[in-house]
Amino acid sequence: MIKIAIIGFGTVGQGVAELLARKREEIEKRIGKFKVVAIADLTGSISGDFKLEDAIESRKQGKLPEQRSAMEVAEQEDYDVMIEVTTTRLDESGIVYMKTALNKGASVITSNKSIAIALPELLKMAEKKNAKLLYEATVGGAMPVIKLLNSYLALCEIQRINGILNGTCNYILTRMEEEGLPYSQVLKEAQEMGIAESNPTADVEGIDAGIKLVILANTIGIPAKFEDVEREGITKITPHAFKVAMQKGFTIRLIAEASRRKLRVSPRLVKINSPLAIKGTLNALLINTDTAGEIFVAGRGAGKFETASAILSDLYELFRSSGSR
Amino acid sequence: MNESELFTLVVELEDKPGQLLRVLEPIAKNGGNIVGIVHQRGKRTPLNRVPVEISFTADSKRAEKIFRELESFVVVRSFGKIKSSTISLLLIGHVVHTDLSDTIKRIDNEDAECVELNMKMPELDQPSTAILTISAKSDEALEKAVERVRDICKEKGILVVEPVDVI
Numbered sequence: 001m002i003k004i005a006i007i008g009f010g011t012v013g014q015g016v017a018e019l020l021a022r023k024r025e026e027i028e029k030r031i032g033k034f035k036v037v038a039i040a041d042l043t044g045s046i047s048g049d050f051k052l053e054d055a056i057e058s059r060k061q062g063k064l065p066e067q068r069s070a071m072e073v074a075e076q077e078d079y080d081v082m083i084e085v086t087t088t089r090l091d092e093s094g095i096v097y098m099k100t101a102l103n104k105g106a107s108v109i110t111s112n113k114s115i116a117i118a119l120p121e122l123l124k125m126a127e128k129k130n131a132k133l134l135y136e137a138t139v140g141g142a143m144p145v146i147k148l149l150n151s152y153l154a155l156c157e158i159q160r161i162n163g164i165l166n167g168t169c170n171y172i173l174t175r176m177e178e179e180g181l182p183y184s185q186v187l188k189e190a191q192e193m194g195i196a197e198s199n200p201t202a203d204v205e206g207i208d209a210g211i212k213l214v215i216l217a218n219t220i221g222i223p224a225k226f227e228d229v230e231r232e233g234i235t236k237i238t239p240h241a242f243k244v245a246m247q248k249g250f251t252i253r254l255i256a257e258a259s260r261r262k263l264r265v266s267p268r269l270v271k272i273n274s275p276l277a278i279k280g281t282l283n284a285l286l287i288n289t290d291t292a293g294e295i296f297v298a299g300r301g302a303g304k305f306e307t308a309s310a311i312l313s314d315l316y317e318l319f320r321s322s323g324s325r
Numbered sequence: 326m327n328e329s330e331l332f333t334l335v336v337e338l339e340d341k342p343g344q345l346l347r348v349l350e351p352i353a354k355n356g357g358n359i360v361g362i363v364h365q366r367g368k369r370t371p372l373n374r375v376p377v378e379i380s381f382t383a384d385s386k387r388a389e390k391i392f393r394e395l396e397s398f399v400v401v402r403s404f405g406k407i408k409s410s411t412i413s414l415l416l417i418g419h420v421v422h423t424d425l426s427d428t429i430k431r432i433d434n435e436d437a438e439c440v441e442l443n444m445k446m447p448e449l450d451q452p453s454t455a456i457l458t459i460s461a462k463s464d465e466a467l468e469k470a471v472e473r474v475r476d477i478c479k480e481k482g483i484l485v486v487e488p489v490d491v492i
Contacts, residue, residue, distance in 0.1 A: 250413070
């Protein structure tokens with residue numbers, strides 16, 4: 001029996017719980033029997049024998065029923081894997097839960113981009129305790145990139161990656177390109193649609209993409225920190241820029257690029273027939289390798305079930321040898 | 326190490342036997358490798374000469390020597406390296422008010438030069454947009470030219486949007 005603890009029970013945590021309940025049969029066929037032994041977040045916790053549906057319901061009503069804090073649950077419960085899905089704050093707040101789990105020898109699956117500030121340390125810790133740290137959900141949402149780089153392309157030299165890692169920016173640029181509207185107007189539209197946050201800085205200044213780039217860089221063996229990323233956002237892009245670029249067959253996208261020489265997030269010219277000229281809120285990653293040539297993936301970069309599906313893929317990765325097929 | 330580069334020259338030849346051979350000899354003698362000859366018969370000059378375009382590879386030093394020798398006995402209309410690498414960069418900002426000709430002058434050198442510029446200037450005091458094409462004789466020279474653009478534009482507060490995956 002695989003024992004799972006979920007730390008963080010907001011949108012992503014609830015999405016994971018919903019999928020675990022809804023797809024239990026399929027999941028158990030693949031990885032064997034599992035039980036969620038505890039769920040905890042800032043509102044409280046739930047543990048022992050409970051139904052996932054009830055946990056979701058009580059959280060929707062306001063809070064989880066028990067008083068134990070997330071930290072107490074992380075320390076006291078007996079679990080094989082912690083699904084850490086607290087909010088990205090780029091500080092130690094989520095990382096302390098992960099460290100607690102790893103120290104106990106439990107594996108960690110996370111969607112928390114805060115690992116960008118501690119990835120090498122956490123991976124070393126996991127290795128020492130014979131546990132695993134899996135973080136597919138931190139970059140590109142549902143799009144499989146971390147395991148692609150780590151497993152399938154493990155024996156390739158990754159020469160360069162170019163990614164569209166922020167759906168908000170890609171949506172804004174696509175609308176500017178298609179409608180010839182100024183940045184400020186499209187931003188307002190995106191905010192009204194819930195695609196951009198009321199404080200859009202982290203997205204439009206390339207901070208979010210930069211954090212994801214740091215995670216990708218560390219994944220392919222470039223020991224990078226956020227300060228190493230040269231960064232320029234999309235706020236200076238004008239509708240005219242698209243018209244002028246089009247004269248040479250280009251459009252403009254916010255590209256996160258990593259190579260041994262350089263880490264940067266900046267608006268770039270992309271040929272209109274390039275796969276990177278992807279539209280709307282989609283994410284994409286173009287990987288240049290020595291022996292496998294170019295590999296391209298695209299998909300939905302955010303969303304409750306998209307992120308939860310990436311977490312399930314890590315769960316499968318962790319326990320796939322234990323299933324019945 | 327002297328790297329071989331591609332050169333092209335146009336000479337004016339009298340329309341009589343043996344003229345082409347006279348021109349090719351100094352190229353061959355100096356180790357140039359001829360890769361193409363085009364007679365431009367339709368462009369005959371008032372003196373009844375025929376322009377002939379010759380392309381050859383050689384290192385810079387030998388090419389210079391070939392040029393000097395040819396110049397001594399035949400009209401050389403043009404002579405130069407073929408610029409093989411190009412890149413287009415988008416510039417957003419006060420491109421004109423920050424002295425465009427100074428910008429271009431500082432980008433150009435003997436290995437790379439700006440060959441095309443298209444601009445849009447929306448309104449007074451609003452940032453304009455230009456797409457600038459640079460040609461260079463090699464990828465390295467092109468990369469250096471792009472670095473110059475980055476430096477100059479940083480200094481002048483212009484945003485440079487570079488293409489993905491060219492260099």
